[in-house]
Amino acid sequence: MPDITDIADRHDAVCVIGAGASGLATIKNLREQGFDVDCYERETSVGGAWNWRHDRSPVYAGTQLISSRPLTEFPDFPMPDDWPDYPHHSQLLSYLERYSRHFALGEHIWFGTEVVAVTPVGDGRWDVTTQSTGGGGSSRIQRYSAVVVANGHNWSPKVVEHEGSDGFRGQVIHSSAYKDPAQLRGRKVLVVGAGNTGCDIAVEAAQQATTVWHSTRRGYWIAPKFVFGRPADQVNALMFKRRLPLRLRQWLYRQIVRITVGDATRFGLPAPDHHPYESHPIVNSQLVYYAGHGRILPVPDVARFDGASVELTDGRRVEPELVIMATGYLPRFEFLAPELLDQDADGRPDLHLHAFARRHPTLAVVGLVQADAGLLPLAHWQSVAVAKWLRLHATDPARAADVQRKESSRPLKTWTRRNVLPTSRHWFEVSHTSYLRVIDDLLTELEPAP
Numbered sequence: 001m002p003d004i005t006d007i008a009d010r011h012d013a014v015c016v017i018g019a020g021a022s023g024l025a026t027i028k029n030l031r032e033q034g035f036d037v038d039c040y041e042r043e044t045s046v047g048g049a050w051n052w053r054h055d056r057s058p059v060y061a062g063t064q065l066i067s068s069r070p071l072t073e074f075p076d077f078p079m080p081d082d083w084p085d086y087p088h089h090s091q092l093l094s095y096l097e098r099y100s101r102h103f104a105l106g107e108h109i110w111f112g113t114e115v116v117a118v119t120p121v122g123d124g125r126w127d128v129t130t131q132s133t134g135g136g137g138s139s140r141i142q143r144y145s146a147v148v149v150a151n152g153h154n155w156s157p158k159v160v161e162h163e164g165s166d167g168f169r170g171q172v173i174h175s176s177a178y179k180d181p182a183q184l185r186g187r188k189v190l191v192v193g194a195g196n197t198g199c200d201i202a203v204e205a206a207q208q209a210t211t212v213w214h215s216t217r218r219g220y221w222i223a224p225k226f227v228f229g230r231p232a233d234q235v236n237a238l239m240f241k242r243r244l245p246l247r248l249r250q251w252l253y254r255q256i257v258r259i260t261v262g263d264a265t266r267f268g269l270p271a272p273d274h275h276p277y278e279s280h281p282i283v284n285s286q287l288v289y290y291a292g293h294g295r296i297l298p299v300p301d302v303a304r305f306d307g308a309s310v311e312l313t314d315g316r317r318v319e320p321e322l323v324i325m326a327t328g329y330l331p332r333f334e335f336l337a338p339e340l341l342d343q344d345a346d347g348r349p350d351l352h353l354h355a356f357a358r359r360h361p362t363l364a365v366v367g368l369v370q371a372d373a374g375l376l377p378l379a380h381w382q383s384v385a386v387a388k389w390l391r392l393h394a395t396d397p398a399r400a401a402d403v404q405r406k407e408s409s410r411p412l413k414t415w416t417r418r419n420v421l422p423t424s425r426h427w428f429e430v431s432h433t434s435y436l437r438v439i440d441d442l443l444t445e446l447e448p449a450p
């Protein structure tokens with residue numbers, strides 16, 4: 001237990017953890033609500049996942065966005081008109097750096113400082129222990145009125161264990177360690193996983209490697225990046241805006257895929273075992289192209305590793321020199337006791353709107369959503385809601401309690417996608433249109449009394 005005299009009281013200030021896209025939006029929106037803010041970032045610059053200079057950044061040289069520009073930019077800070085529909089990752093980093101400069105956010109960020117513990121004081125406030133990530137690793141504790149976690153959920157690899165992998169004679173890496181096509185050149189490569197990253201890397205491998213196997217557990221709905229000359233997410237958003245019923249959207253999705261991609265099983269890809277909208281969208285125009293040219297060989301799930309070979313679930317054996325496990329990422333909140341975010345045994349938090357801690361009104365998470373569009377607009381509106389909520393909580397606790405009572409009865413199905421595959425990849429799946437509608441309702445409730 002620290003001595004109380006060791007704790008610096010920051011009074012009404014709010015602590016923000018992380019200076020990626022979500023943390024930056026949170027600082028800005030808390031400042032607009034009049035809060036003092038201290039943001040801690042363990043890296044030495046802003047940008048989070050998009051900052052390829054950071055060791056934990058999951059992006060690789062060829063990463064292009066899969067959400068299109070208008071559905072990715074912050075609503076109050078447009079991307080340049082002359083940028084492509086799907087910008088390169090370096091453009092997203094320069095966009096976030098400009099956003100930070102434009103709103104003068106840097107002066108509120110403590111770089112090279114990791115949050116290692118966040119503990120409730122008992123009166124709604126929090127003691128935040130930070131540690132310098134440079135040389136000495138000096139540590140300090142400060143007391144805040146509220147904490148907003150914006151630590152991202154795409155940096156801690158989800159490791160899938162396979163029998164025999166220890167003795168495997170080839171190289172096995174997680175996709176987070178894949179950075180450059182040179183790693184693939186002239187090699188026999190097995191890519192495991194059919195998320196957007198797995199599909200993208202399989203396509204890069206098709207252009208570099210001598211042989212590419214792409215192992216997937218199931219078939220997915222693969223949408224092309226452009227439909228009728230428009231980015232696919234914009235066509236999808238149009239269907240949501242018109243409030244078309246799910247069955248009709250599923251039917252239209254099937255028709256669009258039928259017209260644009262056709263029957264992908266012709267190219268050896270497995271048929272989806274679920275309906276459209278029951279899994280996170282895969283957006284890739286080249287996977288089918290390279291499968292159709294025999295450059296990508298679709299294969300089933302990995303059963304086990306055995307010496308120089310990998311045995312697949314259909315009994316076939318392949319002998320890759322490099323295996324890239326594109327098995328995704330898991331959220332991690334090691335600085336918080338699991339019960340504070342109501343995490344289950346698998347580490348999955350249970351938060352209202354995937355953002356508000358149910359039993360701690362002064363604790364929230366921003367950016368913990370997975371949508372059918374870009375994350376930044378959602379992180380923006382989440383952080384506006386969090387900032388307004390904290391303001392109401394501080395100024396009118398009786399009304400804040402009313403809002404909390406009302407919000408806690410909001411049906412889950414109105415803001416989160418329930419009918420999705422039961423995998424960790426879909427823990428935070430939302431439809432961005434429905435989600436933003438609900439946040440909009442909440443913002444109306446949070447308006448100060450006339």
Ligand SMILES: Cc1cc2nc3c(=O)[nH]c(=O)nc-3n(C[C@H](O)[C@H](O)[C@H](O)COP(=O)(O)OP(=O)(O)OC[C@H]3O[C@@H](n4cnc5c(N)ncnc54)[C@H](O)[C@@H]3O)c2cc1C
Pocket residue numbers: 017018019020021022023040041042043046047048049050058059060063064065066067072113114115116150151152153154155197335366367368373374375376379
């Ligand atoms: C390959 C790939 C492609 C993607 N493509 C898209 C796309 O096309 N469109 C899209 O919208 N999204 C995409 N994403 C999702 C992407 O993660 C988000 O766009 C965005 O980066 C999330 O921002 P964030 O701030 O929530 O998290 P992050 O960007 O991960 O930032 C979190 C920050 O918190 C810091 N941090 C973490 N823990 C601590 C701690 N304890 N103390 C201090 N600092 C801490 C980290 O250093 C980091 O800077 C993609 C992700 C991947 C992996």
